[in-house]
Amino acid sequence: MSDHPHRPETIAASALGYEDAASGAIIPPIHPSTTYIRDPDNAYSRGRVYARADNPTFDTPARTLSALENGADTLLFASGMAAATAVFMALDPGDHVLVPDEMYWALRNWLHGPATRWGLRVEGVDTSDTDAVRASLRPGETRLIWIETPANPLWTITDIMALAELAHEAGAWLAVDSTVATPVHCRPLDLGADIVMHSATKYLNGHSDVIAGTLTTARMDEQWARIKAVQTQQGGILGSFEAWLLQRGLRTLFARVRWQSAAAQSLAERLSAHPAVSEVLYPGLPGFRGHGVAARQMTGGFGGMLSIRVKSGRQAAIAAAANVGIWRRATSLGGVESLIEHRASIEGPTSPVPDDLLRLSVGLESLDDLFEDLDQALRRAD
Ligand code: PLP
Numbered sequence: 614m615s616d617h618p619h620r621p622e623t624i625a626a627s628a629l630g631y632e633d634a635a636s637g638a639i640i641p642p643i644h645p646s647t648t649y650i651r652d653p654d655n656a657y658s659r660g661r662v663y664a665r666a667d668n669p670t671f672d673t674p675a676r677t678l679s680a681l682e683n684g685a686d687t688l689l690f691a692s693g694m695a696a697a698t699a700v701f702m703a704l705d706p707g708d709h710v711l712v713p714d715e716m717y718w719a720l721r722n723w724l725h726g727p728a729t730r731w732g733l734r735v736e737g738v739d740t741s742d743t744d745a746v747r748a749s750l751r752p753g754e755t756r757l758i759w760i761e762t763p764a765n766p767l768w769t770i771t772d773i774m775a776l777a778e779l780a781h782e783a784g785a786w787l788a789v790d791s792t793v794a795t796p797v798h799c800r801p802l803d804l805g806a807d808i809v810m811h812s813a814t815k816y817l818n819g820h821s822d823v824i825a826g827t828l829t830t831a832r833m834d835e836q837w838a839r840i841k842a843v844q845t846q847q848g849g850i851l852g853s854f855e856a857w858l859l860q861r862g863l864r865t866l867f868a869r870v871r872w873q874s875a876a877a878q879s880l881a882e883r884l885s886a887h888p889a890v891s892e893v894l895y896p897g898l899p900g901f902r903g904h905g906v907a908a909r910q911m912t913g914g915f916g917g918m919l920s921i922r923v924k925s926g927r928q929a930a931i932a933a934a935a936n937v938g939i940w941r942r943a944t945s946l947g948g949v950e951s952l953i954e955h956r957a958s959i960e961g962p963t964s965p966v967p968d969d970l971l972r973l974s975v976g977l978e979s980l981d982d983l984f985e986d987l988d989q990a991l992r993r994a995d
Contacts, residue, residue, distance in 0.1 A: 617680040621796065622867045624680045628673050628860060641673040643857040666845045670853040674860040675827075678817075681796040681866075682809050684829035686837065688844055689856055693792065693812025694719060695849035696826030698728075700757070700788050700808060702847075703839035706732025708756040711749055713740040715769050716761045717790065717812075718960045740764075740771040741903060743779070752783040761790035763907070765946075766920050766956045766972040767965075768793070768894050770903025773910055777805025786836065792816070792947075793918050797870040798911040802831045808840075815947025816917070818862035819869050823855045869949065869977065873917030876983070877975040881919050883984055889929070889991040891969070895919040917975045918946055920956070927968040929994045931955050934971055936990035939982050946974035951983055 617624055631641050649661040661667040675687040690696035697720050701710065712724050714737045724735045738749045740760045750758075758780045762771040773789060780787040788808040789801035795816045801809045811817055813825035830837045844850060851859070874897075881895035896907040897915035907915055923930040934942050940953040952974040956966045975983065 621681050624677060625866045626864050628864060629677055629680065631673055641670070641857070641860055643853050644668060644670045645853045664853075665848050665850060668850070668853060668856065670856045670860075671851070674856055674863060677860070677863055678796075678811075678827055678829055681800075682802055682829040683800055684802050684809065685832050687827055687829045688841060689813070689851040689859070690826035690828070690844065691849045691851055692824045693717075693810070693814055693826035694723070695844075696810050696812075696828045697759075697790065698723060699840050699843045699847075699849065700759070700810065700828065701728055701733060702731075702843045703836060704733060704756050707734065709734040709736065709751050709754040710757045710759060711736055711738050711740070711746060711755060711785075712759045713761055713764060713769075713771070714738065715764045715767055715965060716759075717765050717792075718964060720790075722963075740776065741769045743772055743775045746776060747779055750779060750783045750785070755780075755783055755785045758785055758787050759790070760787070761792075762799075762910075763793045763896050763903075763916060763918065765793065765918070766894075766970065768896050768901075768903075768916075768918060768920065770896055770907045772906045773799075773801050773804040773806055777807075780807075781805070793916045794911060795866065795870050795916070797867055798874065798914055798916060802829065804910055807831050807836075813859055814945065816870055816873075817866065817947075818859045819866065819947060819949065820858075820862055821945060821948035821950065823858045823862070825851050825855055825859050870917065871914060872977055873975050874914030876980045877917045877919050877973075878915065879980055880973070880975060880984060880987075884919075884921055884987070887921075887988070887991060889924055889933075889995045890921050891924040892922040893919060894921070894970075918973070919975070920970050920972045922967060923969045923971060923991065923994070925969075925995055927955075927957070930969050930971050931958070932994035933987075933990045936993045937986050938990075939978060939986040940973070940990075946972075948974070949977045951976035951978055953987075 647664040678687040760771045786807040789806045792812045878897045957968040
């Protein structure tokens with residue numbers, strides 16, 4: 614567990630108070646070296662051998678994330694998918710895992726395709742329904758419950774504390790994709806989860822210029838050692854330059870995410886009254902199905918992501934996305950620029966996402982500009 618004495622905002626902004634011992638520099642350096650000197654007596658007394666296993670550029674971002682998530686250790690991966698799949702690849706063929714029906718689509722496709730061919734028994738369940746999860750658990754066989762909350766792109770909320778209890782009673786682990794909540798709004802390990810994952814491509818880096826993923830563990834146990842071995846052996850590590858950019862992005866995490874969440878809340882409220890919108894999906898709205906649980910397990914806001922359903926259907930939704938000027942028509946989320954996407958088009962025919970849905974990632978532009986741009990785009994498309 615983290616024993617850092619400062620508050621999370623200070624931890625992130627100060628990069629853990631970094632200071633270079635030799636030069637006095639306050640910015641952590643990049644280490645591009647792939648290899649490290651062996652001592653004359655054949656030992657590696659400095660602890661690093663080869664950069665597929667160890668890279669000092671990772672130290673500050675990994676320790677910062679461990680402190681922000683209140684975890685024991687953090688690994689940096691080449692992408693969010695590399696981080697998530699490492700958790701499953703560290704299990705044994707034949708293990709049973711419970712995964713959400715609604716989750717990041719590429720991971721769902723991997724789980725129900727390659728992961729089952731590799732031997733995992735993957736079962737989908739509505740993880741927002743605690744009773745359904747209880748009924749699907751197979752004590753002694755289920756090794757892992759994977760959840761994502763809020764879940765992309767309907768922002769369904771899962772009760773982390775309830776599922777951690779259920780998982781542990783059954784002898785399973787709970788892993789949480791907390792990409793959308795970020796450590797600004799939620800600390801899954803404090804609620805009983807064993808592992809927290811982020812697509813650091815999104816809010817942690819925050820500038821749409823790095824693909825990265827992270828895992829943080831509650832404790833250094835055998836399962837964590839297995840995950841670490843998967844990473845080192847398969848080589849899904851982050852590059853040095855990307856790790857450095859991620860570290861720079863982390864320093865402004867709290868300022869960015871708080872602004873984005875406040876703007877998303879305001880947009881959700883304003884769009885709820887829009888004549889061209891049939892429904893707004895946002896955990897911060899009191900009428901949203903998971904609002905009560907979200908209010909309990911998230912602090913200081915509900916994240917910068919929301920979705921809207923366009924009253925006149927699929928074609929009007931696609932037309933509205935074509936009519937925007939400030940919002941950028943692109944996939945991904947969590948950057949400083951606001952993005953709009955017709956989600957069903959990217960997820961394909963097996964997606965549970967309604968085809969009148971537009972996903973909105975709120976950036977740092979003027980809130981009034983963002984609303985006015987959407988308003989004109991929706992009215993012209995109607
Ligand atoms: N989890 C969530 C919630 C995501 O939105 C994404 C990507 O969009 C991922 C995981 C995968 O991350 P990456 O694209 O960094 O591999």
